[in-house]
Amino acid sequence: MKLDLKLTACRAITMDPARPAAHTIGIWQGRVAGLDEQVEDLPAAETVDLGNAVVLPGFIDAHTHLAWNGRRTIDITGLTAVTQILDRLANAPGTGWIEASGYDRRIMDRLLTALDLDRISDGRPVYVADLSGHACVVNSLVLKQLPEITSDGWLTENEQLAARTLRLPYSLDEITAELHASARQVLSEGVTMCAEAGIGAGLIASSPLEAAAYQRAQLPIRVQLMVSAHVLHDVAADPSDGIPRAIDLGLHTGFGSDVLSIGALKLWTDGGMMARTAALSEPYLGSDNAGRLAESEEFLRAAIIDGHHAGWQLAIHAIGDRAIDVTLDAVQEAQRQRPRTDARHRIEHCGLVRPGQLSRIASLGMVPVVQPTFLWSYGDDYSEIMGETRAPWMYRGRSFLDHGITVAGSSDRPVADGAPLRAIEFMARRRSSSGRAIGPDEAITVEEAIHAYTLGSAYACRKEHVLGSLTPGKLADLVVLGDDPRTSDAIAEIPVLATMVGGSFSFQRAS
Numbered sequence: 398m399k400l401d402l403k404l405t406a407c408r409a410i411t412m413d414p415a416r417p418a419a420h421t422i423g424i425w426q427g428r429v430a431g432l433d434e435q436v437e438d439l440p441a442a443e444t445v446d447l448g449n450a451v452v453l454p455g456f457i458d459a460h461t462h463l464a465w466n467g468r469r470t471i472d473i474t475g476l477t478a479v480t481q482i483l484d485r486l487a488n489a490p491g492t493g494w495i496e497a498s499g500y501d502r503r504i505m506d507r508l509l510t511a512l513d514l515d516r517i518s519d520g521r522p523v524y525v526a527d528l529s530g531h532a533c534v535v536n537s538l539v540l541k542q543l544p545e546i547t548s549d550g551w552l553t554e555n556e557q558l559a560a561r562t563l564r565l566p567y568s569l570d571e572i573t574a575e576l577h578a579s580a581r582q583v584l585s586e587g588v589t590m591c592a593e594a595g596i597g598a599g600l601i602a603s604s605p606l607e608a609a610a611y612q613r614a615q616l617p618i619r620v621q622l623m624v625s626a627h628v629l630h631d632v633a634a635d636p637s638d639g640i641p642r643a644i645d646l647g648l649h650t651g652f653g654s655d656v657l658s659i660g661a662l663k664l665w666t667d668g669g670m671m672a673r674t675a676a677l678s679e680p681y682l683g684s685d686n687a688g689r690l691a692e693s694e695e696f697l698r699a700a701i702i703d704g705h706h707a708g709w710q711l712a713i714h715a716i717g718d719r720a721i722d723v724t725l726d727a728v729q730e731a732q733r734q735r736p737r738t739d740a741r742h743r744i745e746h747c748g749l750v751r752p753g754q755l756s757r758i759a760s761l762g763m764v765p766v767v768q769p770t771f772l773w774s775y776g777d778d779y780s781e782i783m784g785e786t787r788a789p790w791m792y793r794g795r796s797f798l799d800h801g802i803t804v805a806g807s808s809d810r811p812v813a814d815g816a817p818l819r820a821i822e823f824m825a826r827r828r829s830s831s832g833r834a835i836g837p838d839e840a841i842t843v844e845e846a847i848h849a850y851t852l853g854s855a856y857a858c859r860k861e862h863v864l865g866s867l868t869p870g871k872l873a874d875l876v877v878l879g880d881d882p883r884t885s886d887a888i889a890e891i892p893v894l895a896t897m898v899g900g901s902f903s904f905q906r907a908s
Contacts, residue, residue: 400425402900403441408881409452410844411867412851422452424873427899431869450894451881453847454866455589455874456817457854459766460712460745460807463593463620464567464603464610465530466582466815467575474499474528478506479513482525487517494564498526498811500534502551503671503778511537511550524564529671530600530812533557554668554691558600566604569613575603576614579810583618584904586816587876587893590619592807592858594712594745595663598627611657617903619874621653621660621858623712626700629662639735642703650710655863655872661712661743662704665691667720670748670771670779671812675717677749682784688717698727705731710741710859712766716748718790725757732761743805743857749783749790759800764857766805767792767849769820770813772836776829789836794824798841805857806849818878821846822888843883873900 423436514536523536596607668674747765808815824846855865879892896904
């Protein structure tokens with residue numbers, strides 16, 4: 398046997414307990430052929446000396462937004478004055494919609510309004526997306542097309558969706574370009590697979606034809622598509638199938654290949670902490686606002702049960718603890734009606750988990766798909782609005798693992814920094830960007846954090862049989878690092894030297 402590639406002189410952290418470390422990796426036909434003595438004596442078409450660099454399985458981002466991240470809107474991130482925003486939006490190129498992203502009303506000198514945007518719109522519709530993705534500010538021209546909504550321009554959740562729908566769809570050419578821009582970025586951070594969290598309809602969707610853009614793009618990373626539950630519709634299936642709603646042809650989780658596949662069905666039960674719309678059992682500290690559910694409990698329950706009956710793995714957005722209650726109740730009922738032993742339903746974000754909810758998550762076999770970097774970026778604010786008692790419950794780590802719950806790592810890019818190494822550092826250190834300790838008892842080991850971004854995310858995406866560890870027979874996706882995260886004092890600063898997908902280097906840092 399002649400290998401296609403042999404990687405030598407490396408320090409591989411395989412994430413495979415049967416062989417946790419290796420110094421030589423053999424690759425053949427896009428897969429790991431063997432490690433160390435299994436391949437050392439085999440010839441290879443090419444041998445690459447990695448100079449004692451550290452090698453990990455490729456990182457898997459189990460919840461991200463590639464098209465949104467790559468979208469070419471006017472960036473207003475970090476601007477704190479309304480006049481600064483208006484100056485940046487004035488004389489926007491083109492003739493159609495003026496679109497901006499990165500608005501953060503928490504840091505503004507005053508709140509941006511529709512009347513402000515009218516001053517620079519020149520008769521064009523204006524849509525300014527909140528950093529959270531759960532809110533926006535629009536001008537009066539947009540509001541006039543939404544006569545049922547009374548607002549000063551600030552819209553959240555379903556009202557935001559109504560405004561966004563006026564702008565849709567983006568063209569397949571636009572989406573394809575956005576995907577390629579994001580793919581280049583994630584590869585430079587060691588990410589080899591992404592789960593796109595909601596296509597076809599809903600808050601983050603770009604087009605009803607969105608999957609076609611992914612087929613057209615032929616990206617250099619692996620992608621799994623979460624289909625928005627908004628596209629489920631009544632189907633005239635045989636009654637014995639027990640499937641009242643589905644997507645066309647009955648497609649569901651698992652269709653596709655290891656390059657591009659259909660993943661979970663994406664559902665939303667609440668909003669987000671940044672926009673103060675995550676549904677809580679008790680109000681945000683110092684207010685009478687407890688957020689709100691995305692729809693009625695009856696509506697959400699029916700959608701979850703129908704998706705379960707149709708054979709989907711479910712990816713249920715639930716940030717607040719009340720939303721998690723609704724999620725757990727509905728999944729429990731779905732499993733009672735039609736037991737599925739390995740449904741592997743997911744809770745996207747799982748942001749505020751009361752102690753009593755942990756055992757229910759474990760008993761239902763659900764997978765929290767967390768975004769640790771939220772607390773690195775916004776943890777000071779989140780801690781203030783949750784208060785001393787609830788702050789340690791946010792985006793848990795240790796408590797999940799101690800209950801036998803598999804944790805999957807993700808970014809929700811572009812809502813926060815998408816680099817996995819940044820997230821891994823937070824999971825182990827539990828300190829925000831200001832140095833504030835946030836739930837320090839939830840800290841986990843660096844290796845456990847790496848597991849979340851490799852095998853944990855592979856498990857959440859039902860790909861652990863082919864991804865997540867450097868195991869012979871698995872796909873040869875890996876990342877080459879300049880230092881060992883387990884011993885580094887600055888994990889987030891470790892350089893990504895190269896990223897390999899399917900046995901080929903898709904990214905190599907210039908020397």
